[in-house]
Structures are given as structure tokens and as C-alpha cells.
Amino acid sequence: MNYCRKCGSVIEPEDKYCKSCGCATANNLLSAPENIADTEISLQTDIVPISDVVHEKTKHIKIIPIIISAAIISAVIALVLVFYKPILSHYYTSKADSSKNDTSKLLYASKSLALKSNKKSKDILKALLSAPASSSRLNVESIMRDFSSSLSKADYKDIFSAYTVSNFRNAIKNEDYNSAIYKLKDMKNMGINFKKENGYKNMMQFEINLLEQEEAEKGAVNSLSRGCNFYSDIDNDGFDEIFTVHDSSTKHNGETISMYKYKDSYYQPASTYTFNEPYALTLKGAYNYCKDKKGIFIEYINPYKNADCISVLSAQGSSLTLKGTVSTNELDEIVDMKDINKDGITEISVSKKFVYFAPELYYSKWYRINDDGSSPSKITTDDKFKLEDFHSHNPNDPNIFIFPGSSTEKIEEYNLSLIGRDELTKGLNEILARHGYVFKDAKLNIYFKGKKWYKPNDDYVFDKNNLAKSGFNDVEISNYSLIQKHLDMLKPKQ
Numbered sequence: 001m002n003y004c005r006k007c008g009s010v011i012e013p014e015d016k017y018c019k020s021c022g023c024a025t026a027n028n029l030l031s032a033p034e035n036i037a038d039t040e041i042s043l044q045t046d047i048v049p050i051s052d053v054v055h056e057k058t059k060h061i062k063i064i065p066i067i068i069s070a071a072i073i074s075a076v077i078a079l080v081l082v083f084y085k086p087i088l089s090h091y092y093t094s095k096a097d098s099s100k101n102d103t104s105k106l107l108y109a110s111k112s113l114a115l116k117s118n119k120k121s122k123d124i125l126k127a128l129l130s131a132p133a134s135s136s137r138l139n140v141e142s143i144m145r146d147f148s149s150s151l152s153k154a155d156y157k158d159i160f161s162a163y164t165v166s167n168f169r170n171a172i173k174n175e176d177y178n179s180a181i182y183k184l185k186d187m188k189n190m191g192i193n194f195k196k197e198n199g200y201k202n203m204m205q206f207e208i209n210l211l212e213q214e215e216a217e218k219g220a221v222n223s224l225s226r227g228c229n230f231y232s233d234i235d236n237d238g239f240d241e242i243f244t245v246h247d248s249s250t251k252h253n254g255e256t257i258s259m260y261k262y263k264d265s266y267y268q269p270a271s272t273y274t275f276n277e278p279y280a281l282t283l284k285g286a287y288n289y290c291k292d293k294k295g296i297f298i299e300y301i302n303p304y305k306n307a308d309c310i311s312v313l314s315a316q317g318s319s320l321t322l323k324g325t326v327s328t329n330e331l332d333e334i335v336d337m338k339d340i341n342k343d344g345i346t347e348i349s350v351s352k353k354f355v356y357f358a359p360e361l362y363y364s365k366w367y368r369i370n371d372d373g374s375s376p377s378k379i380t381t382d383d384k385f386k387l388e389d390f391h392s393h394n395p396n397d398p399n400i401f402i403f404p405g406s407s408t409e410k411i412e413e414y415n416l417s418l419i420g421r422d423e424l425t426k427g428l429n430e431i432l433a434r435h436g437y438v439f440k441d442a443k444l445n446i447y448f449k450g451k452k453w454y455k456p457n458d459d460y461v462f463d464k465n466n467l468a469k470s471g472f473n474d475v476e477i478s479n480y481s482l483i484q485k486h487l488d489m490l491k492p493k494q
Contacts, residue, residue, distance in 0.1 A: 089116035096124050117155050129163040157190045165192060172199035177206040182265045188238045195240070204231050207267055208242055211260060215246050232286035234294040235261075235315045242267060243283060243296060253277040257298070257313065259320055273313055273320040279303050284337065287346035289314070289369040295323055297337055297346065302327060308335045310348050312369045324369040324376045326350060340366050340379075347379060400451075402427035406479045407434055416486045424490070428483040431476050436460045 002011045009020035016024065089112045096108035097120065106128055109121040164186050171180040180203050187194040194200060208229050231240040239262035248254030254274045261270040275281060278300035289295045295314040302309050309327040313320045326348040328335060336349045349364040367376040402423055403411060416424065429437075429444055436457025439445040448454045462470045467477045 085115045089113075089118060089121075093118060093120050093124075096121060102128055113155055117152060122155060122159055125159045126162070129159070160186070161190045161192060164190065165197075168194065168197065169199070172197070172203060175206075177203045178266075181207060181262075181267070184239065184262065185265050204240065204242070208244065211242060211244060211258075211267065215244065215258070230283055230285065232294070232296075234286045234296065236294070237261075241270070241315065245281060245283065248274045255281045257283070257296070257320065259315060261318060270318045271315070271320040273322065275300065275311075277303055278309075284310070287337070288344055289323060290345060290371050293371055295369070296320075297348075299335065308333065310335045310337060314371075321373075323371065323373055326367045326369075326376050336364070348376070401453075402430050403479070406431055407473065407476050410475055411479050411482060413482060413486075416483065419486075421487065421490045424483055424487050428480065428487065431472070431480050432462055435462070435471050437462050 002013075004011055004018040004021060004023060007018060007021040007023070009018055011018060018024075092108045092112035092115070096105045096112060099105045099108060105124055109124040109128075112118060112121040113125075164183060168180055168183045168187060171177070171183070180199075184194055208231070212229070229242070229244045231242045233240045235241065241262075242260040244258045244260075246256055246258070248256045254276050255278055256272050256274040258269065259271045260267040262268075263270075275298075279302075281298060281300040284297040284299050286294050286296050289297075289312045293314060295312040298311045298313065300309055300311075301307070305327065307327040307329065309325055311325040312323045314323050315321075326335060328350055334351050336351060337346050338349065339345060340347045340349070345368065347366045347368050349366045351364040366379050368379050369376055406427065419427070426444070426447065429439065429448070433439075433448045433451070433454050436455050437460055438456050438458055439448060449456075460471075464470075467480060472480065
């Protein structure tokens, strides 16, 4: 059986139109299911009651105001979070400005800065700190320190730096060095270069003297007269360490170097190092012994080896550690120190007197201390040298000779092996110059004309194949031949 899809009336097979609603039956027929219960269920599920539709629309309409309200509340919270601190900071600034009591001004201004940096509150605090010394100002300083952790580093420095520097300078002026030393930590934290302040050297010397007195009270004998004691920042912590020298209390004839470090606002003992029976021990100063590493250079004589020595101590952590020693091997040698290759690192030399030069001249071998404590490294590979490298020697001195005794005393061959080609050439022609030879070489001509002892003789004739005929004595012939031999060995190989 078929039914009209529009009105549900029965449609006979021969009907072309529904008898009830008149709708054409073509494509408008609904077949009856075998189970009528299924039809009822199907009809119920396809039909939506009007009350449900109305309820659903009403539900959506009620949600819109809720969403709008939530958005407004979120916006308000965001604005409060953004402007809360500036508004409250401004309120505290106003309270500080209107307060008659210094303590109230301080508290409100500090609270304002803790919330937001502003010039007005900083000016109020600066004015309070610049007040004449009194219990009121001391109270300001104490409370300011309590608030220091809440303030930005820039604000704290801006407010406190001028005040701290002023107090430091007043303490120095009044020779209240203990108070000045106490303020070094604050000055460092503010980025103030206190080492350039007038009176800093006097303050440090006062502290050295004070430490010496404490050592003397303990029975130590100090030798300030030798200039041993000094200060330098060798561990790069921003504060100078103090070094003193006194007789060892544990080793016979030993000398102990003590290091004092700045800690908890005053100088405290940190470490000691003792040398066994040194003679004439002197602290030369603090220098870089390798890249970015500073140490104390100490000169002394080793009485057992009769050797001149320079040792280097470093401060690793809080301990003095021996990094290395350079010493001489013979009595006619000395040690010295210098940044020989201009790289910011101080090298140590062992210099040997060169007998045939006048005045006393030396050739040097240079060594560098190693941070790992191994034997010092030799930094030069060529022992030959130039006159301008000699100690206490001016190569342009008009009275100077390369070989002052070359006409009367034979030169030892081992001495020539230490000299470079330019000096050997001048020394060779020095023999000719004594006889008045006029040099055709422009450089040699200028060099010897600068010597007061040189007297040119146009009549003098030199024959290199017959030195005796050229007026040379036996010593000059021997020395000329020896020097020429070494010059030939230095000629570049073809």
C-alpha cells in the first residue's frame, strides 16, 4: 500500500493525484513498511517539536552576554596588570613628596622605586642622603640597604654612588682609613674605580703598616726598608691583594711572603709561601707571566748555588703557588725581567757578561714561566744579538768600540759565536779604522766618522792579502783573520 508523502492519505495504484491534497502522485509515494511500529518510530524521529527549536535559539541568545562579559572582565584585568604598578608607584611618590617626616619620605620613595623607576623618587632619596651627617642620615642609609635588593642596579647606583664616593673621600681626607677600606665593596658593586681616587695609595700604605704591626706583635720581623711590601690585584677580583715579607717562624733563615685578601669589608690573611735561606729577597712586583695570568716576581740570591734567581708565585684561589724559577749558573751572569716581545707577558732573562765589549755588555737568553709549573720555556732560538739589545749600552756612543782590545788582546773564538753579522762586520773594520782607513762603503763611513777616536788617513793603503804590510801587528792579524772566518760562515749559502 502507498501513501501520499505530503498528507499521508492512501493512494490507489490508478490514482494520478491525491484525493485529499491534490498533490501529483508521481515521485510522491511513500511505501508502507512491513512493521507498523517501525513507521511510528521513523515518523517520530523526523519531526522536531517547535518547543525544542524555540528553546535552542533562546539558549544561544543567553550565551552571547556571558561571552561579552568575560571579554570585558579579561580586558579590565589586563589593564590593571599593565597600569597597576605605575599607578601605585605614582601614589607612593606623591606620598613621599608630601610627607614631612624623613623616614616616611624614605619609605614611600623606596616603595615607589621598587615598583617603577622614576626621577622624582630618586631625587627625594638623593636629597635625604646628602643631608648633614646625623642619626637621621644613618637611618636613611640603613633602610636604603634594606631596599637595595628591590631596586634595579641602575637606580641603586644612581642614588647611592655619589653619596658613597663623598663618604669615601671624606674618610680619606680625615685619615679615617678603616672607614674608607670598609666602603670599597660598595664602590666596586657600583662600578666605581676607587683605585683612581686621590688618597688610595695612602690608604693602602696605612693598611700595610697596620698589617706589619700585627705581624710584629706575633714576633715576625719585617723588612720594609728593602721595599718588599706592595699591593696588586693578581687574582682579578677587583680588589688589590697585599703582600708582605718577614722572617720565617718555622724555617731557620727562611723568609715568608704573606698574602692578605679583601674579604667581608677588611683585609684578612689568605696564604703564605716560605723560601729557604734566600739572600736579599725582594718583591719586584706583579706582572703577567702567561696570558691572562698574573703573578708575583721575586728576586733573591740562592746562597747554596751562589746564583741570582727570579721566582714567580701565583694566587690560585686563595693560595700562593710557585710556578717556576729562572736562575743563573755562573758568577758573571745576572737575571732580569722584561716584556721582550711586546705581547703583554713578562719574560725572565739570564744575561752573560761579554768580556771583550766595553763598557760591561751582556747577551741574554729569555725564558717564560709556564702555568703548569713545568720548567721555564726558552722563547728565543738564536743566541746572537745586536748592540742595541745590550744592557747599559748606546751603540751611537762616540767612544764605544765593538772590540776595544782587538789591537792588543786576542779574541776568544767562543765569544764571536754569540755575535750577529752586522756587529762582526763593524768589529772587523774597527781594526782598519784604527789605522785611518777611509771607507768606501757609505754606511761604514758614516758609522766610523761618528767615533771620536777615528782619524781618517787618505794616505793609508790596506792590502787584505798582506796584513803585515798593511801595518797590522800579530794580535791584529790574528783577530782580523778570526773575525773574517766567522763572517764567511754567516754568509748565505748559494
